[in-house]
Amino acid sequence: DAGVIQSPRHEVTEMGQEVTLRCKPISGHDYLFWYRQTMMRGLELLIYFNNNVPIDDSGMPEDRFSAKMPNASFSTLKIQPSEPRDSAVYFCASRQGGAVSYEQYFGPGTRLTVT
């Protein structure tokens, strides 16, 4: 398996624009997570899905952020409108279900810069 795939790897956009980040989890994994990493706040869990259903979005910072998982192999994180304080690295991770393995596997991340 190619691991967790994220695109784009880098995104530069202007304040007010819509940004869409994409993630393809590892095939067969039941859980998908979105994280944000900044110098000020470290690594934060934003939302996670189980079998394509959002389970906990309490970490989503504002209504400007939304996430979807239309099928088992694709998820998006959208920011609309974007603001400079959204600049961060956004990671997607996936995990198998049950007690098979507790490990999370992280994607390479998307570095977002909002000017």
Next chain:
Amino acid sequence: ELKVEQNPLFLSMQEGKNYTIYCNYSTTSDRLYWYRQDPGKSLESLFVLLSNGAVKQEGRLMASLDTKARLSTLHITAAVHDLSATYFCAVEVGFNKFYFGSGTKLNVKP
């Protein structure tokens, strides 16, 4: 609010020396994770500690978990330059709620 505190935050050490990174957390949890992150890269899973008293070792790194003390340690033995990276601990509360420490940036000098 749950707190996960790592110390030290920065660690500069000579090759060949031993050192320990500490991870304290403020709530009950039976699962703790250690990750490594190289600059500009993703997180790589190092250890998954699933129960009190768990100890795992891989090469020069050894991790342990004391759930009663809410403490995990990552011990580095005879450090080498290749271990230079940032190390994160993460606590799982319930299932799938992960809280990360601030990270310990390790620099191993030749």
